[in-house]
Amino acid sequence: MAEEKDFKIPIGPQHPALKEPEGFSVALKGEKILGVEIRLGYNHRGIEKACEDRTYIQDLYLIERVCGICSHSHSTCFVQAVEEIAKLEVSKRAQYIRTIIAELERIHSHFLWLGVAGHEIGFDTLLMYTWRDREIVMDLLAKLTGNRVNYSINTIGGVRRDITDSQKKEILEAVDKLEERTKYYIEIATQEVSIIKRLKGVGVLSKDDALRLGAVGPTARASGISRDTRKDDPYAAYSEVSFNVATDTNCDVFGRTVVRLKELMEAYKIIRQLVGIVPAGAIVIRAPRKIPVGEAISRYEAPRGEDVHYVKANGTEKPERVKIRAPTLANIQAVKRMLEDRFLADMPIVIAAIDPCFSCTDRAILLEEKNSSKKNIMTWQSLRSYSIDWYRKRGIDFSKLSEKIKG
């Protein structure tokens, strides 16, 4: 019926399997995958450049909107870098509040991932149930911080809102309810036959491959690599609580599910310890508007892996350079390796298993000219004039656009 010839099928940029646009070009023979070509860059918004035109306080809100799910991660990572340059000693109470919100964000992100994984293998009931339980966390975060996503609780020098005693009780009640639901999902994930058939043996990444390709986060921890920034390089209040790093030796998508479920149980442990011992004190210290000259790198364990921010300050109100390395960028090389010799039906769940967040990933793309092998780097001015000329040749004129925006 079908001749066994190779053809290339595009998964993306627009595809029901992907939540965000990304280009995968899959070479198929029948149902077997021969190779994958990945093309990134559809979500590039020029955030790093935009940061240089805004003050540090305005940058806080811009960096937070790099990603909706791990917004607190990016915000805290940036603020930690700026505070390191300005040599500010943030009070202990602020560190504890930041950590509590960070763990609550990890809980909400992992519940979201469980639902998405269920949807990709066709199990919509799991999607509906996990997202219903996620509402408990979202409502709690709305009470604590004022919004369900993009919490904006950080400011340079501390946090903006305080936690009252009645809110502490609500946090503990919510954690109890969520722990009961998580135990149910652990039971389902390890015993339901159709889930195990779809997840075991799929997307295998051996330990050597994970080390060689630079995987981070639950993707690496499921291959037996015990690497977690919260333990290797503690920040905020993580040095004052005790918890275990969740690893698994299954090396496949099932292992990644188990790692995330174990991380959920650890998060409940951490939150209970923190809520019990929050010290009294001020929540914010006065920060200068002009940050002195210096540069700093700060690392943070986002729900998807290790997030790295680099900030360079030059003594004015606006930063000189901000660079963000999101965890998905480190994991996406591993996707090619995982998909060799697998079926097309495994593609959505393998991509979903690294928990992709392409909004975080896209920073800059390299375009190679077809006919020449020379590479050249364009400065900001030459890139701008090149793009205006490109559009003018095609009949589109942007000179009236700036008045339209201001008016």
Place this chain on the structure above:
Amino acid sequence: MRPAKMIRQVLQSVFKKPATINYPAQKSGMAKGFRGKLKFYPERCIGCKMCMRDCPAGAINIKEIGEKKFSMEIDLGKCIYCAQCVDSCVKKALEYTDEFELAQLDRNKLKIVFDTKEK
């Protein structure tokens, strides 16, 4: 390994109250302290324009309409509801309410002006 492991909870869900509501016929409000639409008290404003400086989106515009009287024009389409202006205001002339159903069909209706005649 058992098939159909979820059957007990799935069958129990039929008799529980559904987790979704028929919006907009039924509404569930947001928590207290939700950052929604802004509210401005013109009698407290001194015209320092710190809020304009700190706004990440450039949504606020303070105009002088009389002797030491100021009005604020806010573009709800540009505002990102971060409440940084509330923190930056020295005289506590701004505060946020929990109103979030702000959709309009006409972009011009999103620009709201607060002055001493309106609340």
Place this chain on the structure above:
Amino acid sequence: MLALFFILVFPGFIFLSLLGLAGQFVDRKIYARLQNRMGPPWYQPFADFIKLLGKEDIVPAEANPRMFKLMPLFSLTAVVTAFLYIPLWDIKSLLSFNGDVIVVLYLLTIPTITFFIGGWYSTSLYARLGSVRALTQLCAYEIPLFIGILSSALLANTWSLSEIALFYNSHPWYWTFNFIGFGVSLIALLGKLEKVPFDTPEAETEIVAGSFTEYSGRLFAFFRLTMDIEMIVGASLITAVFLPFGLTLHPYISLVLFLVKIFGVIALISLARSLFARLRIDQMMRFCLKYVTPIALVQLLINIFLKGFLYR
């Protein structure tokens, strides 16, 4: 004249279409309640159908337009014709002859073949993959379906659906011997209707919409109506063969009982949809040929022994 009324209005085309859309509503509402959600209002499938009729149908430039447009018509015709042979709430069906069990089963295969042809002539990559998967799946679930239904016909010693109903009505409680066949046929019916766990031909997250990727507007409306009517025809076939009780009561009571039975089968289908994940095509073939077919053969053997036993 009266025959034309029966074929076109009741219980023919119009009644069947309304029943199909009502069946879709029951399926979606039960599926939603099982997932702790509200679910759509009762007029949702009708509104969807009317909306789709009003949209433009776009034929891809490289597709074969005649085949592309004819396929929905063929499949709709096949399922409506199959319905005419099934005894619904009376022992006699509208038309019957000896051998119509096999004809009904063959007519139910035609929609799958039209999905394949429609998807193949769409020349879109996703549609080709989906159509090939649909035909591959056909080889897996047809065997248990045929064996399950024909084993019940074997016990009744006839190949005509009306006479099967007559036999089971005159020997009450004989239909309890066929429970294994009932289970096997339900699983095979899930495969025919392409519902989870056997919905790889139409997997939304892998191949967009399978064979229906390029269909839009009126053609898509008729394909969806075909799938709804196929669900009703499959459910009533199973009801007629495995649950043939209460057919000789007063006609109105019989009608209500028939509707209860059909919606019960549809509720079981919705329950199965909500409990399992989707199986890959190779896992599905292995499952059907390794586990379901032998169980169907067991039912066949039981019926052969019983027949020798009871017809002494």
